[in-house]
Amino acid sequence: MKRITRTAVFTVGALIAALGVPGAAAHAADDLPRVDLRVLVVSDGGPAVDAIAAELRTAGTPYTEVDLTRSDRPVIDSGFLADTVDGLPRAKYQAVVLPNDNPFPANSPEMTALAAYERTYDIPQVDAYTYARPEAGLEYPVGDGYAGSIDGVRAEVTDAGRAGPFGYLDGQVPFEDNSPAVSESYAYLSTPVAGADFTPYVEAAIPGGTGRGSLVGEYRHDGRRELVVTFVYNQHQQQFGLLARGIVDWMTGGVHLGASRNYFAVHVDDVLAADDRWDTELNCTPGDVDCPEGEGTPDPIRMLPADVDHATSWQSEQDFTLDLAYNGAGSVDHRQGNGGADPLADRLIAERDRFRWINHTYTHSFLGCEQDTSVVPWRCATHADGSTKWVGRTAIADEIAANRVWGETAGLPLHDDELVTGEHSGLKVLPQQPEDNPNLAPALADNGITWLASDNSRDPVQRRVGPATTVSRYPMNVFFNAGRTAEQVDEYNWIYTGRAQGGSGICEDNPATTTCLPAPLDPATGYTGYIVPLETRIAFGHVLANDPKPHFIHQSNLAEDRIAYPVLDGVLDGYEALFADDTPVVNLRMKDIGAELQRRAAWADALREDQVTAYRVGGTVTVEAPDGTAVTATAPAGTTLAGDAFGEAYAGRVSGWTRTAGQAALSFTLPASATDGDGAAPEAKAPVAEPAPDTRVPAGVRDHVPYTARN
Structure with a gap:
């Protein structure tokens, strides 16, 4: 399956459009209404509506939420839904999301107003989770139907x-x-x-029967269109992640502010260096700070040339590129101890263009406070007056510069503005170091660093550190100090079991830990049967969530038993089995991920501050925003801006970023396929008066089931 590898993201044009006005062909231009590019989300506090809102928010699609549980909420009436602007009738929302097909009391004027609005402007409605019943175009789920759990079901x-x-x-x-x-x-x-204009989009076999039942389908009736969803979900569940894009595509016609991709990037830290090995007897890592000084004998793990060959072959098979964060001193030290020879470095340098490379500092030294390792856990060393001893600016700058020079000498294809410090050091780390090393920012400036890796588990929000912007990385629970499966399982058991079972007791001390084990894993099967499925599921969840943040492992995980590959294969093979070829994994380098996150944050600020206005009139779309605003949008193929094609193709649409440079507004032209239609609405009928019956929400949806793997 083809992957997308880029050094720049979505730089071509933009379109903003809305589905849901009567067809342009049937109206004179001055008769066409204006439809604003905003979704109305009506919530009852349930997880399904919250999931759709989260999808819109992450993509950068603006929405207005009305919380039905609040006494001070606005009333949904004709004035709330539509008005007149510049002489044109205006529909304020391009789509409506409801908790179910009718969440209001019987004969509610609010449902009447919504139904009339949807008919007038051809606005689609999503029933986020509704009971199967004739009012939603479906038979009751009795007799030949089914109501119950569908855990583990494979729908189609x-x-x-x-x-x-x-x-x-x-x-x-x-x-x-x-x-x-x-x-x-x-x-x-x-x-x-029977006789209903209902088109199932996603179905599953009816348990105990021979037929198939609808889980997601479109119901056309009374001059209205509804997407009827009859299963409950939350934003973290895989099934929602798979279908979320389609739900948004249906309600917007694939034309909306915001965009979504499925991203996956993997950084391999400590390349050329060696990682200390976990000691299964001492339950610590000799040579590292978790073992008391002098305890145990260090036993380093370091890749071999054959591991490089395996990595290059794997990349070719998966059409995927790894990012190697390297420490040049690892090769220098190896040569000094081995008569000038370092076959690993020689092989990596020979294959240097097969990978992306990131400066990981020369010796991987800790760049925060000076560490006092006489105690476990370590603490920051202090001066006589109690102030913290910090690693100095010169030492930090030299670590960065020396590694860059080593890489340039080796001919590595570097981007000098990227940096991963050893252990993300220099940045704050709790509880020992609650603030950044004040010498870090000036040292970054000395070396022209503008993108700095951080650990998402402790520093998840993108922020500035002097001249640099952070790029948070997800740590995979494939341990840096494990080259063999047995070591990984032993350390996992130690960390995540209770003291009575021979473990560390971390779960007893911190009940919020979500990876706790009821019993130790079997050394023979625990990795493939438990850890790999769990880590695969967590990473795959990030891929489905439009989350570009990279994941990181260590060079030790590509050596010896090569324990990282089963997890990476689980993500990529699983993805290829589920997605069409026009929806590839997007595999970006660190600086491009950082830029994407930065643009998203600025866009979210612009939406929150009501700085963006976007609307459609017929086949023309207009977006107004402050000069220099980076706008993100999704549209049908064939959309143009000033005669040029817009966006990059993805998932059957095109999408991208553009700036409102020197213009008060951007004007886009939709392709004919997005504006064709006769504008005639079906015969209007009275809206449904009765609200939908209560729907069941199981505990695993209301309270998200933590990621756990089944044996």
Whole structure:
């Protein structure tokens, strides 16, 4: 499967558009209404609506939320939904998301107003989680239907779904079953009512029956369109991650502010250096700070040339590029101890263009406070007056510069503005060092560093450190001090079991830890049967969440038993099995990830401060924003800006970023396929008066089941 590898992201044009006005062909230009590019999200506090709101928020698609549980909420009436601007009737929302097909009391004027609004402007409605019933176009889930758990079910996208909003999927939609003790998914499976204009998009076999029932489908009735979803979910569940893009695509017609990609990047730290090995008897790592000084004998783990060959072959097979964070002193020291020879470095240098490279400092020294390792855990050394002893500016700058020079001499294809410090040191680390080393920022400036890696587990929010902006990285729980499977399982058991079981007791001391074990893993099966599925699931969740942050492992994990590959294969092979070829994994280098996160943050600020106005009138889309604003959007192929094609193709659409440089507004032209239509609405009928019955929300949806793997 093809992966996308870039050094720049989404730099071509932009389009903003909205689905849901009567077709342009049937109206004179001055008769067409204006439809604003904003989604109305009506929430009852349930997880399904919250999940859709989270998807919109992450993509950068603006929405207005009305919380039905609040007494001070606005009333949804005709004035709330539409008005007139510059002589044109205006629809304030391009789509409506409701908790179910009718969350209001019987004969509610609010539901009447919504139904009239949707008919007038052809605005689609998403029923985030509703009971299967004739009012939603489906038979009741009794008799030949089903109501109950669908944990572990493999649903399928129908031909209509693949030809429509879910065409980015290959067909399968597996539902999670993380815990045998918790119901995680609940659904109503049934078939369309005879004669109803209902098109199933996602179906599953009805348990105990021979037919298939709809989980997601489109119901056209009374001049309105509804996307009827009959299973409950939260934003963290895989099934929602797989279908979220299609839900948004359906309600916006694939034309909206904001954009989404499926990202995956993997940094390999400590390349050329050696990582100290976990001691299964001492339950610590001799040579590292978790062992008392002088205890145990260090036993380093270092890659061999054959491991480089395996990595290059693996990259070719997966069409994926690893980022190698290197420490040049590791090779210098090895040559000094081995008669000038370092076959590993020679092999890596020969294959240097097969990888991306990142400066990881020369010796991997700790660049924060001076560490006092006479105690475990370590503490910051202090002066006589109690102030912290910091590693100096010159020492930090030399670590960066010396490693850059080594890399340049070796001919590595470097980007000098990127840096990963050893252990993310120099940045704050709790509890020992609650603030950044004040000497770090000037040392970064000395070396022209503008992108600095941080640890997402302790420093997740992008921030400035002097001239640099942080790029948070997800640590994979494939340990730096394990080159063999047995070591990984032993350390995992030590960390995540209780003291009575011979473990560290971290879970007893911190009940919030989500990876605790009820019993030690089997040394023979624990890695492949438990740790690999768990780490795969966590990383895959990040991929599905439009999250570009990189993951990091260590060179030790590519050596000896090569324990990282089963997890990486689990993510990439699993992805290829589920997604169509037009929706590849996007594999970016660190600085481009940082730039994407930076643009997103600025865009979120602009939306929050109401600085962006976007709307469609017929086939023309206008976006107004302060000069210099980077705008992100998704649209159909064929959209143009000033005659030029817009965006990059992804998942059957095009999307990208553009700036409002020197203009008060941007004007875009939609392709004819996005504006065709006769504008005629079906015959109007009275809206449904009765609200949907209560739907069941299992514990595994209301309270998200922690990531756990099943044996």
